[in-house]
Amino acid sequence: MTKVLWTQQMIISTNINGKLVEKSVEPRKLLSDFIREDCGLTGTHVGCEHGVCGACTVLVDGTAVRSCLMFAVQADGAEIKTVEGLKQEKNGPPLQDAFSECHGLQCGFCTPGILMSSLEFLETNPNPCTKDITEMLSGHLCRCTGYKGMIEAIHKVSNKNL
Known part of the structure; x- marks a missing residue:
């Protein structure tokens, strides 16, 4: 049936x-x-x-x-x-460039989600400290980079806003 x-x-x-x-x-x-x-x-x-x-x-x-x-x-x-729409955002291209320059990505699987969270984070925290960035990143799992490059990249973009 x-x-x-x-x-x-x-x-x-x-x-x-x-x-x-x-x-x-x-x-x-x-x-x-x-x-x-x-x-x-x-x-x-x-x-x-x-x-x-x-x-x-x-x-x-x-x-x-x-x-x-x-x-x-x-x-x-x-x-x-x-992540495909990042190029339209004020901090989108600088964020992508900074992640590349600071070696904030390895395999790239987690990168789109981290970029999107970082974009929102920078809108509300234009000059964050390392502790704030680390806390934001704690909601993401990356098995490749150890987060150091990501933290540097977010600092780099936030410093451009000063």
Whole structure:
């Protein structure tokens, strides 16, 4: 006997990196999957799928969120920034350049999420101390760099704002 499963679809409208996106999604679809699969923006990485590693961090209405813990339908009407949209942000290109110059990335898997959290962090903390940067980075798991280069990169960008 063949079973037919009814799947409810919802149309959401969101702004991703300055572009209006309207798509039909299942209510249970995660924002991380929506961004990667439906929008083709694969810079947002999915690591643990439990909100622990931070690789999937994006900005939703200017706030860093773990996109693996949020449903796409919760982003209806929101403005989303992914790592692909960094070039549009005031501190985006300098932050990416500083991470490269200061060796703040190795394999690159965690980098998109860290960049997005760092962007939000610098908006509210334009001249942070090392302790503040370290505390912000504590929400991200990186197994390659030891965080030293990331801390230097964030300091470098924050010093440009003085």
